[in-house]
Amino acid sequence: MRNIEDKTLVKQANLIRISYGAEDDCPLFAALTFDLEKDCCPIFPTAIGMEVGLPKIIRLLEKYKIECTFFATGEIAESYPKTLKEIAKKHELACHSYFHETFDKMTAQKTSRIEESRNVLQRTVNQEIIGFRAPKFLVSGELYQVLARLGFRYDSSLTWFKPQHLRMTPPIQEFRVQLPSAFLNFPLGPRVFMKILKVSSFPVMCFHCWEAVDVRSLLTMPTVNSAYTRYFRPDMWVNTGDGFLGRLESLIGSLLKAGFHFVTLRDYVINLRTSK
Numbered sequence: 659m660r661n662i663e664d665k666t667l668v669k670q671a672n673l674i675r676i677s678y679g680a681e682d683d684c685p686l687f688a689a690l691t692f693d694l695e696k697d698c699c700p701i702f703p704t705a706i707g708m709e710v711g712l713p714k715i716i717r718l719l720e721k722y723k724i725e726c727t728f729f730a731t732g733e734i735a736e737s738y739p740k741t742l743k744e745i746a747k748k749h750e751l752a753c754h755s756y757f758h759e760t761f762d763k764m765t766a767q768k769t770s771r772i773e774e775s776r777n778v779l780q781r782t783v784n785q786e787i788i789g790f791r792a793p794k795f796l797v798s799g800e801l802y803q804v805l806a807r808l809g810f811r812y813d814s815s816l817t818w819f820k821p822q823h824l825r826m827t828p829p830i831q832e833f834r835v836q837l838p839s840a841f842l843n844f845p846l847g848p849r850v851f852m853k854i855l856k857v858s859s860f861p862v863m864c865f866h867c868w869e870a871v872d873v874r875s876l877l878t879m880p881t882v883n884s885a886y887t888r889y890f891r892p893d894m895w896v897n898t899g900d901g902f903l904g905r906l907e908s909l910i911g912s913l914l915k916a917g918f919h920f921v922t923l924r925d926y927v928i929n930l931r932t933s934k
């Protein structure tokens with residue numbers, strides 16, 4: 659298994675340090691993160707986002723030469739091993755549970771459930787997985803104890819937009835998500851996104867692979883779980899598909915213009931934070 663401290667990363671870190679040397683001691687870093695999971699879990703049992711949306715996102719990242727962090731579920735790793743291996747060549751993969759189940763809904767052996775979801779990712783991409791994001795941003799003190807015990811180096815499940823998150827102080831490094839991803843898709847979203855990101859010391863943004871697909875088109879599929887469609891809120895489908903991709907590209911462009919450099923959360927934990 660490739661270790662996180664391997665030569666490639668150390669070399670990358672040195673390059674970053676050289677690029678932002680003493681004359682520029684305050685570089686601006688930002689992180690784009692994407693959740694790889696079934697479409698709008700648990701409304702759709704499909705993974706059109708993985709098959710149709712993700713390649714479009716990857717093309718966009720390649721266009722701007724951006725590295726980012728993908729939080730994948732264990733079942734996605736099992737269904738799309740080649741895709742994940744390909745992603746891991748350039749980006750970071752992190753853990754997003756096994757079946758996108760929330761911690762409180764897991765039955766017994768919660769620790770081994772999370773451990774197995776990490777292990778399947780590690781086996782798939784042959785790299786150490788050090789990050790976790792809780793499905794639906796649902797966290798608890800118990801979950802953090804488990805993550806710390808399993809040796810996760812960071813978590814990115816807390817947000818600035820859920821009041822119950824504001825008082826939580828996890829025992830491992832935390833990367834709070836700035837805004838709900840769907841916010842970008844509403845009329846004033848991009849402008850508000852930029853304003854908030856500019857005042858953050860390290861903006862972390864979270865999106866989903868299925869946002870790059872027109873999610874409403876999935877409603878016509880015979881496999882839709884009608885028991886869940888009442889939870890299909892506008893923020894899940896407004897401006898998804900090409901609308902989302904256009905806004906994401908303009909957000910990336912604005913951040914680059916404002917002087918931000920995109921890094922993975924792993925690089926931030928291992929290389930950048932300690933280089934200051």
Ligand SMILES: [Zn+2]
Pocket residue numbers: 693695699754758792793794
């Ligand atoms: Zn998710």
